[in-house]
Amino acid sequence: MAKLTFVGGIHPYDGKDLSKDKPIKAVLPKGDLVYPLSQHIGAPATPIVAKGDHVITGQKIAEAGGFVSAPIYATVSGTVKSIEPRRVVTGDMVMSIVVENDGQYDEVDYGAPEENLDNLTKEEIINRVKEAGVVGMGGAGFPTAVKLQPKEPDKIEYCIANCAECEPYLTSDYRRMMEEPEKLIKGMKAILALFDNAQGILAVEDNKPDACQKLEELTKDEPRITVSRLKTKYPQGAERQIIYATTGRAINSKMLPADAGCIVDNVDTVVAVYQAVYEKKPLMHRIVTVTGDAIADPRNFIVRIGTNYAELIDEAGGFKTQPEKIVSGGPMMGFALFGLDVPTTKTASALLCLTKDEVSAMEPSACINCGRCVEVCPSRLVPRRLAVYATNYAEENFVKEDGLECVECGCCSYVCPAKRPLTQVIKSMRKMQLAKNRKK
Numbered sequence: 157m158a159k160l161t162f163v164g165g166i167h168p169y170d171g172k173d174l175s176k177d178k179p180i181k182a183v184l185p186k187g188d189l190v191y192p193l194s195q196h197i198g199a200p201a202t203p204i205v206a207k208g209d210h211v212i213t214g215q216k217i218a219e220a221g222g223f224v225s226a227p228i229y230a231t232v233s234g235t236v237k238s239i240e241p242r243r244v245v246t247g248d249m250v251m252s253i254v255v256e257n258d259g260q261y262d263e264v265d266y267g268a269p270e271e272n273l274d275n276l277t278k279e280e281i282i283n284r285v286k287e288a289g290v291v292g293m294g295g296a297g298f299p300t301a302v303k304l305q306p307k308e309p310d311k312i313e314y315c316i317a318n319c320a321e322c323e324p325y326l327t328s329d330y331r332r333m334m335e336e337p338e339k340l341i342k343g344m345k346a347i348l349a350l351f352d353n354a355q356g357i358l359a360v361e362d363n364k365p366d367a368c369q370k371l372e373e374l375t376k377d378e379p380r381i382t383v384s385r386l387k388t389k390y391p392q393g394a395e396r397q398i399i400y401a402t403t404g405r406a407i408n409s410k411m412l413p414a415d416a417g418c419i420v421d422n423v424d425t426v427v428a429v430y431q432a433v434y435e436k437k438p439l440m441h442r443i444v445t446v447t448g449d450a451i452a453d454p455r456n457f458i459v460r461i462g463t464n465y466a467e468l469i470d471e472a473g474g475f476k477t478q479p480e481k482i483v484s485g486g487p488m489m490g491f492a493l494f495g496l497d498v499p500t501t502k503t504a505s506a507l508l509c510l511t512k513d514e515v516s517a518m519e520p521s522a523c524i525n526c527g528r529c530v531e532v533c534p535s536r537l538v539p540r541r542l543a544v545y546a547t548n549y550a551e552e553n554f555v556k557e558d559g560l561e562c563v564e565c566g567c568c569s570y571v572c573p574a575k576r577p578l579t580q581v582i583k584s585m586r587k588m589q590l591a592k593n594r595k596k
Contacts, residue, residue, distance in 0.1 A: 161387035189462030190499035198224030214264030231460035288432030294422030306414035320393035323486030328443035343430030448509035450479035481513035518575035529568035539568035546585035
């Protein structure tokens with residue numbers, strides 16, 4: 157039987173053995189909590205607290221700034237110290253609410269949990285997800301309530317839970333599936349309640365056979381939910397690739413998954429939907445993988461959003477060797493950090509600490525026209541040619557050669573024997589073009 161996958165892709169060292177077998181550990185923050193008002197795609201949230209206000213865990217401190225936006229909640233009890241610009245993982249200064257933690261963790265009363273989905277209308281389910289501030293927690297941060305309201309809901313045929321976790325070193329989704337699979341399945345059932353004609357798919361890479369087996373056992377009596385075992389390959393978890401692998405349908409940069417009859421959410425997002433719908437709780441926590449060969453005790457932590465990254469390093473036993481490179485996220489698509497004084501956000505998936513910075517040690521040379529970048533590109537592009545257009549600001553040629561179809565996965569840079577920064581220059585040109593398109 158042919159394995160479900162896509163054309164192209166690579167098989168880098170995955171580094172998952174460092175943390176995958178250790179149970180998730182809860183972390184209580186020690187210092188101030190910082191809540192950037194832009195933790196999602198769309199308009200920044202609007203503060204509804206002021207300096208000096210006392211807040212408690214689960215209290216809304218910023219409301220959605222528009223339809224494509226999401227509210228933010230306090231994850232500790234304490235006092236609002238300030239509302240001021242603070243540095244985030246991308247290096248940008250973002251207006252943020254700073255809360256001094258009082259260490260008491262007083263919490264909102266959420267009321268009795270919901271026992272039966274049948275008691276809720278579709279509008280009530282969506283409103284709970286919206287009010288909870290749930291966003292895509294696999295990286296993009298798109299408000300989930302917006303995603304769950306496509307123009308033609310009756311045409312949605314597949315609701316896909318992205319359980320692939322193909323990014324090297326990351327194991328947070330795996331631990332969630334192993335420790336709390338019931339929440340994932342209930343979250344999927346809440347999403348399916350919105351789409352009468354849809355089938356739920358839990359799409360898992362086949363390097364996680366124990367997770368696959370557990371999910372298959374729990375869904376054997378669920379007629380609308382199936383488990384799809386995907387071939388282990390990066391970037392199997394990219395939205396376009398996982399849709400193609402599970403349904404055979406293709407989308408491009410001008411389409412949304414809904415245009416192909418699909419809704420895609422990652423594991424932590426689906427669990428956040430469960431918590432919003434069943435437990436009536438806002439999004440306040442996420443699982444973060446702290447790993448790499450420089451970390452003394454790599455593992456996954458359940459982290460209160462707003463916690464400082466430096467505290468996570470301490471929780472993981474500190475550095476056993478001083479790292480040359482620290483990345484927020486995975487090695488393929490993460491952001492290199494220049495310091496740890498930044499907060500975890502809704503989209504913070506991992507903190508990767510490496511003893512060697514192999515990328516900065518590379519000296520790029522001339523392209524040798526080997527074609528390896530073409531072979532591995534999951535979007536079937538010619539990266540070396542796009543990189544030339546990007547370097548020379550040949551915008552018309554870049555667009556004509558489908559440069560906007562790049563998913564910025566990094567496969568081309570990874571395999572390039574000339575060590576050329578293909579992904580970086582293509583990514584820069586893409587951002588310029590997308591910004592121009594938005595202005596038009």
